[in-house]
Amino acid sequence: MLNLLKDMWLLFGRLFPFPTKPGLRRAGNPGRYSPVLVTCNFELTVRKVLQTLKRGGIDAWLLVAPTKGINVWCAAGGGHFTTDTVVSIIKTSGIKNLVDHRELILPQLSAVGVNIWALRERTGWKPRFGPVYIEHMAAYLQYEGKPPEKELRRVGFPLRDRFVMGTNLGFNSLLFFALPFLIGSIWVSGLWWKSIPLLFLLAVLNSVLVFWLPGKPGVQKGGALGLIVSAAFVLLSQTIWAMGPWETLGWMGWIILLATYLGYDLPSWSPLWRADVKELLLGVRNTRVEVIQGQCIGCGLCEIVCPAGVFELDSNDRKSMVVRLDACQACGACIENCPKEAIVNNFRSGVCSCPTCFVINSIKSTNKDKLATGKT
Amino acid sequence: MKLLEQTPSKYDRGMRILTLGRIDRIKHEVASRWVEPGHHVLEVGCGTGTLAALMCARGAKVVGIDISEEMLVEARKNVPETELIHMTATEIDRLGTSRFDRIVATLSFSELSEDELDLVLHLSSGLLKPGGKLVVADEVPPRRRWARLLACLVRWPLAAVTLLLTQNTTRSLKKAEESFESAGFEIVCRKDYLLGTLSLIVAERKQC
Secondary structure, three states, rough: HHHHHHHHHHHHHOOOEEEEOOOOEEEEOOOOOOOOEEEEEEEHHHHHHHHHHOOOOEEEEEEEOOOOOOOOHHHHHHHOHHHHHHHHHHHHHHHOOOOOOEEEEEEEEHHHHHOOOHHHHHHHHHHHHHHHHHHHHHHHHOOOOOOHHHHHHHOOOOOOHHHHHHHHHHHHHHHHHHHHHHHHHHOOOOOOHHHHHHHHHHHHHHHHHHOOOOOOHHHHHHHHHHHHHHHHHHHHHHHHHHOOOOHHHHHHHHHHHHHHHHHHHHHHOOOOOOOOHHHHOOOOOOOEEEEOOOOOOEOOOEEEHOOOOOOOOOOOOOOOOOOOOHHHHOHHHHHHHHHOOOEEEEEOOOOOOHHHHHHHHHHHHHHHHEEEEEOO | OHHHHHHHHHHHHHHHHHOHHHHHHHHHHHHHHHHHOOOOEEEEEEOOHHHHHHHHOOOOOEEEEEOOOHHHHHHHHOOOOOOEEOOHHHHHHHHEEEEEEEEEEOOHHHHHHHHHHHHHHHHHHHEEEEEEEEEEEEOOOOOHHHHHHHOOOHHHHHHHHHHHHHOOOOOHHHHHHHHHHOOOEEEEEEEEEEOOOOOEEEEEEEEO
16 A cells, blocks of 8 residues: 555656665676666666666666655756766765776766766766666667667657656646635635646646647647637536536636646656746747857767757767757756867756746856856 | 755855754864864865864864865855865765874765765775764754654754755754764764754774
């Protein structure tokens, strides 16, 4: 029973950290030449990684880093999965006595917080970034030492993930709105119990239908969904439920409002869109990333770490070029890992920009700006 | 303490409020009672350098390490005479062997995971000169049952707010005594503050 409750929480409450003990795990029966992988200590991730490796028949050492129970990407963006974290797990796990090689495979999305060059210098290990999804680890290991194929380096948002994230969006919003809904029921009878399924329905629809809704991700897609669902509601309210005109109008407005809010929040649950407040409200995109050609040495690491395929190496001079700026999510992985500081941007590197982190990040940024300019 | 850590200039004020001013008193005690002029001191998690400044004023030679570059920027302004290094606590073995008379850590060991703490204590043992001491001040679970209950009641709402704001929680140093013991340290002095939620622990290597 307790396990079922825990699994339900892990499924719906992904926003919240859920730590498992950091340390060394064995996948299968690893030996002295087996690969050494690193992951976060979010329980669901560790469980999934071990299951997937087992299913794929991969024998490996798994270093579960102390990332405060947060998933790889968010932990890396929020400063909990950094070079320091990996240095620490290498030392505490005692892995160097268990293997006869020094190759380390990091999850690609940890590149937002982990600087591969500094890690190499501080530990003597040879770290490289593996695929985004653990399901691709078997394919990745086949190309020994080579960077993963392009398709293994991109994040996606398939139907199953959209459904799961939709339910999470619903659950998370419910935590925020449960009390206001309850207070609202004093004036509007049934607001509480009718709004909860409505909230879940709109959250899941927002997420599942996101590619087919018109407009830009954010309030536009959310608003469009609100209009569609409220139109369906009018049809039902007039034919089956026989509602009065004012009541119908009230619920229509409520549906549009909720759907718009959920649409606004969805990008922070998606791996594809930047959760930037200005962008989500006004549709203004002002992310800028440039490669200073004179400084670029063509190592190609920006291309490897970018989960959105923003960079490509020029086939002639092997310098990096920005080819898909539109897809950039401003995660900062390229900036963190460029050995020559050849990438410039107008956002700060290694910072999660989802609305949940928005308040903290604004405090942080004011402070960092002060530090940068030497003012106190 | 993540939210506070992210804003170094507010860190000291925040810690002062959270510990009801006790942290300043503890730092003064550390510097005046446990550090002697001429001592070589390693401070693990030096933060903005408030304790390092006190120890320097006492005539000690201080090496400070911290995981946060932002904190070190602030510390370099406050204690320019101190050697400040960006490094994790688990890397202190890079600093040499039998080099320090004191290893000092205030409110930093509680940020470490269990394994990290064990390793750091083990490495500290190798870094201390014979007769050297480890001086640790940190949040701890109170020893008396009623105080533990009271601390829990205060802690839960505080932890909930911190979690919402920072997706992080504050932690206390659990099983401090066992960890010290198993790393070969012997506690020579322990002083509790704030109903036993804050402790100053001084330990030294067991004589073989």
